[in-house]
Amino acid sequence: xxxxxxxxxxxxxxxxxxxxxxxxxxxxxxxxxxxxxxxxxxxxxxxxxxxxxxxxxxxxxxxxxxxxxxxxxxxxxxxxxxxxxxxxxxxxxxxxxxxxxxxxxxxxxxxxxxxxxxxxxxxxxxxxxxxxxxxxxxxxxxxxxxxxxxxxxxxxxxxxxxxxxxxxxxxxxxxxxxxxxxxxxxxxxxxxxxxxxxxxxxxxxxxxxxxxxxxxxxxxxxxxxxxxxxxxxxxxxxxxxxxxxxxxxxxxxxxxxxxxxxxxxxxxxxxxxxxxxxxxxxxxxxxxxxxxxxxxxxxxxxxxxxxxxxxxxxxxxxxxxxxxxxxxxxxxxxxxxxxxxxxxxxxxxxxxxxxxxxxxxxxxxxxxxxxxxxxxxxxxxxxxxxxxxxxxxxxxxxxxxxxxxxxxxxxxxxxxxxxxxxxxxxxxxxxx
Amino acid sequence: xxxxxxxxxxxxxxxxxxxxxxxxxxxxxxxxxxxxxxxxxxxxxxxxxxxxxxxxxxxxxxxxxxxxxxxxxxxxxxxxxxxxxxxxxxxxxxxxxxxxxxxxxxxxxxxxxxxxxxxxxxxxxxxxxxxxxxxxxxxxxxxxxxxxxxxxxxxxxxxxxxxxxxxxxxxxxxxxxxxxxxxxxxxxxxxxxxxxxxxxxxxxxxxxxxxxxxxxxxxxxxxxxxxxxxxxxxxxxxxxxxxxxxxxxxxxxxxxxxxxxxxxxxxxxxxxxxxxxxxxxxxxxxxxxxxxxxxxxxxxxxxxxxxxxxxxxxxxxxxxxxxxxxxxxxxxxxxxxxxxxxxxxxxxxxxxxxxxxxxxxxxxxxxxxxxxxxxxxx
Numbered sequence: 001x002x003x004x005x006x007x008x009x010x011x012x013x014x015x016x017x018x019x020x021x022x023x024x025x026x027x028x029x030x031x032x033x034x035x036x037x038x039x040x041x042x043x044x045x046x047x048x049x050x051x052x053x054x055x056x057x058x059x060x061x062x063x064x065x066x067x068x069x070x071x072x073x074x075x076x077x078x079x080x081x082x083x084x085x086x087x088x089x090x091x092x093x094x095x096x097x098x099x100x101x102x103x104x105x106x107x108x109x110x111x112x113x114x115x116x117x118x119x120x121x122x123x124x125x126x127x128x129x130x131x132x133x134x135x136x137x138x139x140x141x142x143x144x145x146x147x148x149x150x151x152x153x154x155x156x157x158x159x160x161x162x163x164x165x166x167x168x169x170x171x172x173x174x175x176x177x178x179x180x181x182x183x184x185x186x187x188x189x190x191x192x193x194x195x196x197x198x199x200x201x202x203x204x205x206x207x208x209x210x211x212x213x214x215x216x217x218x219x220x221x222x223x224x225x226x227x228x229x230x231x232x233x234x235x236x237x238x239x240x241x242x243x244x245x246x247x248x249x250x251x252x253x254x255x256x257x258x259x260x261x262x263x264x265x266x267x268x269x270x271x272x273x274x275x276x277x278x279x280x281x282x283x284x285x286x287x288x289x290x291x292x293x294x295x296x297x298x299x300x301x302x303x304x305x306x307x308x309x310x311x312x313x314x315x316x317x318x319x320x321x322x323x324x325x326x327x328x329x330x331x332x333x334x335x336x337x338x339x340x341x342x343x344x345x346x347x348x349x350x351x352x353x354x355x356x357x358x359x360x361x362x363x364x365x366x367x368x369x370x371x372x373x374x375x376x377x378x379x380x381x382x383x384x385x386x387x388x389x390x391x392x393x394x395x396x397x398x399x400x401x402x403x404x405x406x407x408x409x410x411x412x413x414x415x416x417x418x419x420x421x422x423x424x425x426x427x428x429x430x431x432x
Numbered sequence: 433x434x435x436x437x438x439x440x441x442x443x444x445x446x447x448x449x450x451x452x453x454x455x456x457x458x459x460x461x462x463x464x465x466x467x468x469x470x471x472x473x474x475x476x477x478x479x480x481x482x483x484x485x486x487x488x489x490x491x492x493x494x495x496x497x498x499x500x501x502x503x504x505x506x507x508x509x510x511x512x513x514x515x516x517x518x519x520x521x522x523x524x525x526x527x528x529x530x531x532x533x534x535x536x537x538x539x540x541x542x543x544x545x546x547x548x549x550x551x552x553x554x555x556x557x558x559x560x561x562x563x564x565x566x567x568x569x570x571x572x573x574x575x576x577x578x579x580x581x582x583x584x585x586x587x588x589x590x591x592x593x594x595x596x597x598x599x600x601x602x603x604x605x606x607x608x609x610x611x612x613x614x615x616x617x618x619x620x621x622x623x624x625x626x627x628x629x630x631x632x633x634x635x636x637x638x639x640x641x642x643x644x645x646x647x648x649x650x651x652x653x654x655x656x657x658x659x660x661x662x663x664x665x666x667x668x669x670x671x672x673x674x675x676x677x678x679x680x681x682x683x684x685x686x687x688x689x690x691x692x693x694x695x696x697x698x699x700x701x702x703x704x705x706x707x708x709x710x711x712x713x714x715x716x717x718x719x720x721x722x723x724x725x726x727x728x729x730x731x732x733x734x735x736x737x738x739x740x741x742x743x744x745x746x747x748x749x750x751x752x753x754x755x756x757x758x759x760x761x762x763x764x765x766x767x768x769x770x771x772x773x774x775x776x777x778x779x780x781x782x783x784x785x786x787x788x789x790x791x792x793x794x795x796x797x798x799x800x801x802x803x804x805x806x807x808x809x810x
Binding site for chain 2: 107110111112208209212281282285286288289290387388390391392393396397
């Protein structure tokens with residue numbers, strides 16, 4: 001007789017197991033198999049090494065791990081992989097998770113405490129998963145007089161907008177979800193979308209504190225958008241293009257931060273304000289207006305807003321890297337792929353395995369990703385740092401900073417860029 | 433139906449521009465109270481503090497317990513500052529019963545009350561930091577406060593709610609080797625709080641944010657009856673430790689910190705400067721304290737007052753003047769105990785200070801008044 005589960009009976013345990021197995025088989029055969037059939041019918045199968053990938057061939061290749069690499073490679077050229085995994089949503093979410101971990105541990109070190117410690121054994125590395133599980137298991141409470149469709153839609157649109165922002169960021173040469181010629185213009189359009197979502201969610205919750213927070217967020221974002229856009233004009237003037245990949249290529253010799261430091265500083269301050277981070281977290285000032293426009297969110301709706309916020313944080317930091325720090329450019333530090341693996345195969349004792357499809361990624365791409373991640377994490381570190389050092393500022397101080405100081409400095413930056421362009425130092429046909 | 437309504441029930445004219453916010457009692461920026469704020473855009477039109485959510489009837493409870501059993505519950509209003517809350521009551525009972533306190537006990541009381549003042553001020557400072565969105569200033573004082581709490585635990589046996597002062601002295605003598613430990617911890621503590629200047633008090637954003645907000649002039653501070661750090665931040669040199677010295681404060685070397693500005697920044701700076709003075713007092717008291725001797729006069733089991741008698745004693749607590757009025761009618765229980773606390777006096781200034789301020793200044797002005805909700809409600 002077990003003390004932990006006094007009513008435990010082995011026969012009932014087996015019965016419940018068989019029960020589960022029965023339902024799994026039933027549901028799979030009734031729904032799963034037809035679904036697979038339908039998907040296979042509609043999807044155009046890739047041609048690998050001259051032969052069409054049939055479901056049977058795919059299964060045989062799954063049984064042989066060395067032959068799955070071509071399938072993976074074929075999958076990586078699809079748009080689905082770029083949007084969902086790399087360099088789109090999955091990669092951004094991974095960096096966002098790393099950001100949250102670094103933020104917690106760094107802030108804890110700054111404040112003489114340990115931070116997350118127990119969850120996941122190693123320095124609380126699984127704390128974020130615990131938080132996510134908690135948020136998922138919580139009830140979603142919606143205010144009785146809220147405008148329910150908009151209240152539900154706002155967090156989803158927020159995440160979608162942040163993901164659209166992520167899609168424009170070039171991570172490595174050729175690795176970008178949406179390589180559009182008006183990339184920077186698209187970024188401005190997406191940034192202009194955030195205050196609308198904020199005020200929609202704040203207004204739809206029909207509550208006083210979110211309303212005040214939403215109005216504050218609206219003021220803050222709209223007034224900091226102007227210096228943000230103006231501060232980037234310097235880069236556009238010097239490169240003569242709006243395509244983000246081409247802007248990165250133009251910085252192969254030196255990053256723009258060397259010639260446009262004022263623009264970089266203005267852009268950094270404005271991204272702090274756009275991200276509502278301390279010292280500009282007035283829309284979420286908890287001692288004044290509880291949690292600002294997030295007050296009425298609960299459960300996974302709140303989790304979605306947080307996810308969107310950190311995706312936005314990654315996207316802004318990556319934009320800073322792309323525009324001012326030279327994106328993926330950097331000295332080659334990734335070791336070259338050992339050629340003998342392709343020619344001779346891998347010797348494992350008596351067996352020599354030849355793996356077709358290697359190398360999966362090119363050396364340039366891996367090196368670019370490493371440099372991009374290093375630079376992005378550096379910028380993210382400096383975005384997180386003020387949280388431990390500064391108190392929150394007041395709305396009038398914020399607006400006077402945005403309208404009086406930053407806009408004026410942004411024009412100084414534009415004049416510097418124009419001077420460099422007409423002096424013939426930089427830009428198309430420049431001496432450098 | 434044209435009946436005259438009493439003033440409290442009269443219908444107010446509602447202006448469409450004005451929104452009423454209930455800040456509290458369930459609000460991260462209120463404490464155990466409610467501030468009804470009326471705002472026009474970002475400006476506060478009117479403010480009505482509404483304390484009383486943690487009224488526990490301490491004064492009425494004191495009428496049913498005798499002079500000794502009153503000690504543990506009379507320190508509840510501010511458990512972080514429990515020695516200072518108990519101080520006037522103990523001084524009053526000693527005068528009622530006619531007890532002479534040993535010299536060493538007086539020094540121990542001064543050390544304990546100064547340590548307690550620092551503990552309270554650190555807690556207050558931590559909350560002031562988080563009210564301004566400065567999370568480091570929440571964690572640092574909350575951590576450094578542990579140093580002094582450890583000291584007080586060695587001294588009294590409890591981390592908070594010490595119940596250490598009794599009529600006739602203190603409950604226990606100091607543990608062996610306490611003087612050295614105390615000196616070392618207090619020196620380190622002083623070094624730590626001086627570091628706060630770099631991260632908090634000299635922070636340009638903090639100064640820009642709190643300077644010239646909620647200005648209380650010298651005349652208004654006196655007229656509204658504020659005490660303690662609020663009064664001293666408005667340029668009035670008033671400290672009961674200097675003006676009406678009790679126990680051995682007249683023999684110790686310290687000074688009163690006075691600032692002239694009267695704004696939130698000055699009000700938040702005075703307690704921080706006072707903590708350094710407290711460290712000075714503790715060091716001096718440790719030096720001058722008799723190294724041995726009795727710390728407590730033995731009392732009769734159930735002491736009684738001498739007929740109809742009353743006494744009023746006050747001390748300088750962490751939040752200003754704290755008075756205790758005790759009436760005795762010759763029974764073992766006091767006839768009436770009245771606590772006159774600094775928190776409530778300072779809260780009176782809040783509606784005057786917040787009128788016309790921005791909503792963003794509300795937390796800093798409110799908490800710079802050195803207000804402790806539980807003490808005000810008693």
